[in-house]
Structure formats: C-alpha cells, structure tokens
Amino acid sequence: MSKTIAAIATPPGEGGLAVIRISGADAHAIAAKIFRPVNSHRSLQDAKGYTALFGHFVWQGKTCDEVVALSFRAPHSYTGEDVVELSCHGGSTVPMLLLQACVESGASPAGPGEFTRRAFENGRINLAQAEAVMDLISATGRQGAAVAVAALEGALAKRIEGLRQQLTTLAGHLAAWIDFPEEDVPALEQQTLQQTLSDCIAQLQKMIAGYGAGAVLRRGVDTAIVGSPNVGKSTLLNLLSGFERAIVTPIAGTTRDVVEQQVQLGQVRLNLFDTAGLRQTDDVVEAEGIRRSYAQMDKAGLVLAVYDGSREICQEDIALAQQCQGRPALAILNKSDLEKNFDKQQILPYFGKVVEISAKDDSFLPHLTQAIEELLGVSSIDPDAGLLASQRQLEAATRAVEALQEAAAAQQQGFDLDAVGVCVDDALHALYQLTGEEASEAVVEEVFSKFCVGK
Ligand SMILES: Nc1nc2c(ncn2[C@@H]2O[C@H](COP(=O)(O)OP(=O)(O)OP(=O)(O)O)[C@@H](O)[C@H]2O)c(=O)[nH]1
Numbered sequence: 268m269s270k271t272i273a274a275i276a277t278p279p280g281e282g283g284l285a286v287i288r289i290s291g292a293d294a295h296a297i298a299a300k301i302f303r304p305v306n307s308h309r310s311l312q313d314a315k316g317y318t319a320l321f322g323h324f325v326w327q328g329k330t331c332d333e334v335v336a337l338s339f340r341a342p343h344s345y346t347g348e349d350v351v352e353l354s355c356h357g358g359s360t361v362p363m364l365l366l367q368a369c370v371e372s373g374a375s376p377a378g379p380g381e382f383t384r385r386a387f388e389n390g391r392i393n394l395a396q397a398e399a400v401m402d403l404i405s406a407t408g409r410q411g412a413a414v415a416v417a418a419l420e421g422a423l424a425k426r427i428e429g430l431r432q433q434l435t436t437l438a439g440h441l442a443a444w445i446d447f448p449e450e451d452v453p454a455l456e457q458q459t460l461q462q463t464l465s466d467c468i469a470q471l472q473k474m475i476a477g478y479g480a481g482a483v484l485r486r487g488v489d490t491a492i493v494g495s496p497n498v499g500k501s502t503l504l505n506l507l508s509g510f511e512r513a514i515v516t517p518i519a520g521t522t523r524d525v526v527e528q529q530v531q532l533g534q535v536r537l538n539l540f541d542t543a544g545l546r547q548t549d550d551v552v553e554a555e556g557i558r559r560s561y562a563q564m565d566k567a568g569l570v571l572a573v574y575d576g577s578r579e580i581c582q583e584d585i586a587l588a589q590q591c592q593g594r595p596a597l598a599i600l601n602k603s604d605l606e607k608n609f610d611k612q613q614i615l616p617y618f619g620k621v622v623e624i625s626a627k628d629d630s631f632l633p634h635l636t637q638a639i640e641e642l643l644g645v646s647s648i649d650p651d652a653g654l655l656a657s658q659r660q661l662e663a664a665t666r667a668v669e670a671l672q673e674a675a676a677a678q679q680q681g682f683d684l685d686a687v688g689v690c691v692d693d694a695l696h697a698l699y700q701l702t703g704e705e706a707s708e709a710v711v712e713e714v715f716s717k718f719c720v721g722k
C-alpha cells in the first residue's frame with residue numbers, strides 16, 4: 268500500500284488562507300492527531316466524505332491556529348484515496364508548522380505532482396487530463412483557462428476515443444478478413460476503408476493544426492518588437508504596456524538593451540521584448556544591442572515589425588520584411604497621424620497583413636489586438652473541440668497521422684490488407700500513448716516531473 272503524503276497545496280507568501288492536503292489510507296488518522304474539533308462530539312477520524320469540521324490545530328500542547336478540516340473518502344476525492352484538506356491562515360509560519368506536524372505524525376512529504384499522479388494511477392484522470400491540470404494552474408486569460416478546463420473535463424479524451432472506436436472497428440474488420448478469408452466475413456468495401464482513413468486523418472490534422480494556437484492561449488507568446496531606429500518601437504511597447512515602460516526620444520538609437528514587459532492583450536499574454544533599432548553602426552554598444560535584437564527575433568513566437576509610415580520605404584525595410592517571411596510576423600505601419608509616404612505594397616507580400624496605427628494613440632489598441640489574435644489563430648479556437656495540450660501529445664498525434672497516411676497509401680497502391688492492418692494498429696498504439704493508457708513509466712515520470720509540490 269502506498270504511503271500517506273502531505274504538502275502545502277497553496278502558493279507560498281502572504282494570503283488569507285493556506286491549504287495543507289493529506290492523501291492516503293492514514294490521512295484521517297494523521298490529521299486527527301493534530302486537529303481538535305470545536306464540537307467535541309465530532310471526530311475527524313470518523314468523518315464521512317464531503318464533510319467539514321471546524322476546530323484547532325494543536326501541536327505539542329499548544330493551540331497554533333483555527334482550522335477547517337475537509338474530509339473526502341476514497342474513491343470520491345481528487346486522488347481517489349482518503350483525503351483531508353486542512354485550511355489554516357496563510358503566511359509562511361502556520362502552514363509550514365502544520366505540514367511539519369503532519370510529517371511528524373506519520374505523513375511523508377509529497378513529491379512534485381504526486382497528488383495528481385495518484386489521481387492518474389487510481390484511474391481518476393488520464394495522462395492528457397493530468398497535463399491539463401498543469402495548464403490550468405498556469406493558464407493566462409479566460410480563453411486559456413477555458414481550454415485547460417475543457418481538456419481536464421476530457422474534451423480531448425472524448426475526441427480521441429471517437430477516433431479510436433472508428434479505427435478499432437476498422438482493425439477488427441481487417442483482422443477478420445485477413446484471418447478468415449474463406450468464412451463469410453463481409454468484404455470490407457474499399458471505399459469504406461478509404462473513407463474511414465481519410466476521415467480520421469482529417470480529424471487528427473485539425474487537432475495538430477490547432478496545437479500552436481492552443482499553446483499560445485495557455486502559455487502566452489514571446490513577442491519581439493523590431494524595426495529601424497526611430498520608427499516607434501518603444502512607443503508601441505508603452506502603448507501595449509499601458510505605461511511609460513521604455514524611454515522614448517526623437518533620437519535614433521535610443522533603445523540599446525532589450526526591454527521586457529509582460530502584457531495581457533485580449534485573450535493572449537504577450538511577453539514583449541522591445542529591441543534596439545536595426546541599422547549599420549560603428550558604435551560598439553549599439554552593435555551589441557542590434558545583435559540582441561536579431562537574437563530576440565529568432566527566438567520569438569511572434570514578431571511585430573514596425574515601420575515608420577511617414578517615411579519613404581528603403582532597402583532596409585525590404586530586407587527586414589524578407590527576414591520576417593515565413594515567421595509569425597505582423598507588419599505595423601506606425602505614425603498614421605502623419606502624412607503617409609510609405610508604399611506598403613512593397614512589404615505586403617512578405618507578411619500576412621500590414622496594420623496601420625499610431626502608437627501614440629490608444630484608440631488603435633482594439634484593431635491591433637484583433638490583428639494579433641487573428642495572426643496567432645486564437646480567435647477561431649473552440650475549447651470544447653479538444654486541443655492537444657503538450658509537445659508529447661502533439662508527437663503522439665503526429666505519429667498516428669503518419670501511420671494512417673501509410674495505411675491509406677498501402678491501400679491505394681494495392682498492397683494486401685495485412686499491410687493496411689499493421690499501419691492501423693500503429694495508429695491505435697499512438698493514440699493510446701496520447702491518452703496515457705500505453706505510456707511508458709519514463710513518459711509518466713516526465714509528465715509529472717514538471718509539476719509543483721502540492722499539486
Ligand atoms: N507622430 C508620431 N510620432 C511617433 C509615433 N510613434 C512614435 N513617435 C515618435 O517617434 C520618435 C521615436 O520613437 P521611439 O518609440 O523612441 O522609437 P524606437 O523605434 O523605439 O527608436 P529606437 O529605440 O531609437 O530604435 C519619438 O519622438 C516618438 O514620439 C506616432 O504614432 N506618431
């Protein structure tokens with residue numbers, strides 16, 4: 268039997284409340300050693316599931332805090348085991364003392380993600396849902412949380428299950444047909460086979476295509492603001508930040524170091540990096556700044572390429588546009604309050620879109636927000652459609668698609684159905700790995716190693 272574990276489930280620091288979670292067969296017995304109910308007729312040790320008791324945390328003869336104890340009984344708890352949650356006052360002292368008391372009373376300190384791991388091992392959630400728990404904790408924005416909750420509630424699992432049923436039926440037909448050709452197994456219509464394969468491929472490809480946008484919603488995106496000196500990059504950073512984060516002057520070459528700021532823009536969190544204006548220079552400090560600008564651009568998940576619309580277009584502008592080609596980049600034609608001298612048609616082919624704004628005027632914010640959300644594909648996301656939540660899931664879905672494409676090719680090229688069956692089985696394995704039913708111990712370790720203690 269696994270040991271009873273305890274950890275502080277709330278983040279460190281000052282707060283109204285902190286929660287210590289204890290999970291395992293001895294959870295109630297351990298908690299009862301340090302919890303004294305105010306109503307002496309009630310006992311924590313005998314408490315039913317879904318009940319709350321008010322009382323005191325008493326340790327080494329001293330009353331340390333007022334505590335509410337919540338009782339959960341297996342299997343109706345987060346972990347599927349007996350669980351007690353003790354809510355005490357926040358701050359660093361009492362929660363630490365309470366945890367120490369739990370440990371001295373027989374609990375083991377929980378490792379990272381150990382509660383969620385137990386939920387997984389007890390069949391409460393699958394691996395994809397465990398990954399969603401982690402996403403929900405770190406979700407930014409309403410839409411990001413909606414995606415994580417949908418995943419936690421099994422939107423992805425349902426979609427995968429649908430695919431698996433289709434493929435299992437298909438695999439069954441194939442096996443029957445191959446093994447008992449002389450029996451009266453109805454011949455698998457070539458067209459049905461082709462149809463099922465292409466249908467499953469299309470569904471998986473849609474999930475794979477939505478991965479990037481889903482990841483952006485959950486984790487935000489590193490965004491590099493780049494362009495020539497003086498085009499208004501720092502002004503744009505300030506506009507997006509809502510305060511004077513960076514120095515703005517009419518002098519070209521004002522920004523040298525990379526200036527960082529996190530902002531929530533519509534549904535997405537942008538980690539903004541304002542950079543030094545790109546130009547040829549002999550100034551050693553500025554040159555280093557420019558080197559960092561390019562480095563930032565290479566790492567970015569979104570590039571905001573700023574141009575000064577009041578200037579005539581020059582060779583450097585085209586060069587920057589060419590560098591942006593193939594990246595998730597938005598061209599921003601700034602200074603729309605001034606007379607326009609810039610021929611945007613010359614950069615348009617390299618970008619999906621050119622947005623005209625004045626970075627000095629916050630009435631352009633909604634327009635800019637919309638363009639960024641569109642570019643990142645987050646506006647069209649349907650959380651309930653079931654989104655892939657991790658690189659691990661993406662790789663499994665990709666393996667499944669590849670196997671199905673092989674199956675379709677084998678069929679078209681007239682290979683016998685044996686070959687098709689092998690590929691369909693491979694796809695099914697990949698899908699079982701995605702939801703964790705067939706994940707190896709190493710994969711499970713890897714998933715839970717990213718969790719924090721207490722979750
Ligand atoms: N008229 C007008 N001026 C602007 C606008 N945006 C920025 N400016 C001005 O352009 C000048 C340069 O702005 P910055 O934001 O410092 O430009 P930058 O791209 O960060 O420049 P470097 O840091 O030198 O690369 C400043 O005088 C700003 O006030 C705008 O939309 N309209």
Ligand SMILES: [Mg+2]
Pocket residue numbers: 500501502513514521522541542544
């Ligand atoms: Mg600047």
